[in-house]
Amino acid sequence: MTDAEDEVVGLASELIAIDTTNTADAGGPGTERPAAEYVAGKLSEVGYDVTYVESGAPGRGNVIARLAGADPSRGALLVHGHLDVVPADPSDWTVHPFSGEVRDGYVWGRGAVDMKGTLAQTLAVARRFKRAGVVPPRDLIFAYVSDEEAGGRHGASWLVDHRPELFEGATEAISEVGGFSVTAGGRRAYLVETAEKxxxxxxxxxxxxxxxxxxxxxxxxxxxxxxxxxxxxxxxFPLLLTPPVRDLLTGLAEMSGIRFDPADPEPFVARLGHLSRMIGASLxxxxxxxxxxxxxxxxxxxxxxxxxxxxxxxxxxxxxxxxxxxxxxxxxxxxEWDTMPAVSTTFDGHLVDAMAAAIEAEDPGARLLPYLLPAGTDAKSFRRLGIRHFGFAPLRLPPDLDFTSLFHGVDERVPVDALTFGTRVLDRLLRSS
Known part of the structure; x- marks a missing residue:
């Protein structure tokens, strides 16, 4: 194991143990500061020049650090994630939601999936690169932000409005809700979010x-x-088959050998098991x-x-x-309403090729498929800076795990070997992207 793989589980456990519950109380203080200070300390410890910002309200801590790349003329890659989590009632859980307990091959707790496990992966890789003197092909901007679970008004959106220089030169980004595996016809595909509602x-x-x-x-x-x-x-509401959903269903049909009718996709979606609720919501x-x-x-x-x-x-x-x-x-x-726009990009380019190569190196024979996320992320804010976004937080999952139900769910947990697998993939991706 690399040092990044060796420490990712501990980082995830320690981050989960920091209660950063976001109650969406616009007038209340933030809870993210302790987690932001933890991340800042881990980055500073290995030599990063860290920027800590409180975004518009007390306690709304955000941490940004940049690793210089070999080619300053290339657009930087933003690797971002959120520190806050949704509430959890301990009486409903098998383990305490803020224990970060490691049990039965999983790291348990609120945020294990959404998204402190991913933050631990990016933090572990960032620390490895600095310790080993790795110079990536282009600048990498690591950002750990607040308030995503309430729309990012006191997090990514505030930073885009008030501190855009922190993301200077960024042209592409990767973050949550993509890169996880699904199994069809005995083969694995890794879903990359290219659009969100x-x-x-x-x-x-x-x-x-x-x-x-x-x-x-x-x-x-x-x-x-x-x-x-x-x-x-x-x-x-009327059915509309968007390009990423069409490509996803076509790919899954090829893998499973089950017929897919673009004019009537719902019978096929209903056969997708755990995925059907998420994919059904994207129709x-x-x-x-x-x-x-x-x-x-x-x-x-x-x-x-x-x-x-x-x-x-x-x-x-x-x-x-x-x-x-x-x-x-x-x-x-x-x-009356507040809105945040949909986000979409095409499934092509050097970054997508690098994702595919990183997955192939760690899981030979697997493929990448685009999909549309029926929820929203901080991509909605960063798109205002012209940043092209992909959901890619790689995890190789057991075929029988109902992964999407763990988002905001009781007994949220992530497999230990999925965290170490994703850390290896991210290491390869960020070295080659």
Missing amino acids: GTMWLRLHARGTAGHGSLLHTDNAVAKLAAAVTRLDRHR RDTATVTMLNAGYKTNVVPSAAHATVDARMLPGREEAFERELVEVLGPDVRP
Whole structure:
């Protein structure tokens, strides 16, 4: 094992043990500072000149370090990830979510998958390169940022707006939610995120006439809102096969020997097992009701009711989605929203070739396939600097592991050998990209 492989599990465990829960409270202090200081210390220890920045709010720590490459004229590669994690209730877990426990061949805890395991991989490789005096082909910018789980307003988005010089010269980036393996027909493919849906976080408001719950009511805000969100929940937005999804399904069909009909892809997607929920969500826009808020006493009809909706739109569908959304909700509900645009790039170029070569060297016979992520990442912020983004955080996974369910799930964990495998792949990639 290299020194990077040797220390990646320990780094992941120690990062998970630092509770960086992001509750999305815009007015509250950040929790990322201790993890950012940990990363800064690990980088400084081997000789990096580290920049520590708090992005617009106390405790929102971010760490950026650059490793000079052999050819300064080439665009730099940004290797980024987020330090924050979503909440976890310890009573639901087999192990404490902030233990970082290593058990049964896995590293357990909130962030093992999303995405402190990946941060440990990039940190281990960055430390190895500095210790060994490795000079990569082009500049590498390592960035560990805050607030991704709440849209990056106090993280990547703030840095892009206020400290863009930290990413000077970056033309491409790699980060989370890609590079993991799937198995079809006894063969492995590694999925590379080349696109992700746009994000719309909606707040729905219904007004009515307040009164006593024992009387007849024809203007009930709660009933209006309930009817609207029920219509939205039952509505199916039109199917659209985007280029990365078409390429992914075509590749999986070739590997599995199962027929894929581009005009009717859903039967094929339904046969993809654990992948079907994620890939199914990439076939059309979605709108999921996540919170309801109304009333304050059993016998009082309130004058207002509110809901929140997590909506995701395919690239190019933003305007059409808004029109369709308003029509489905109807006139009794007033929507307001914040949006982040979809991101997409083509599946080609030297960086993609280098990914394929790094995977082939460590897993001969495997192939790369593009895909569209139905969620969102900090790529939405970095694209404003003209940076082309790929999701590539390599992990070779057991075929029976329901990997996508571990994102924000109970008992989040990552295989130890997947972490060491991905560390080797990243080492090869960053030496040759």
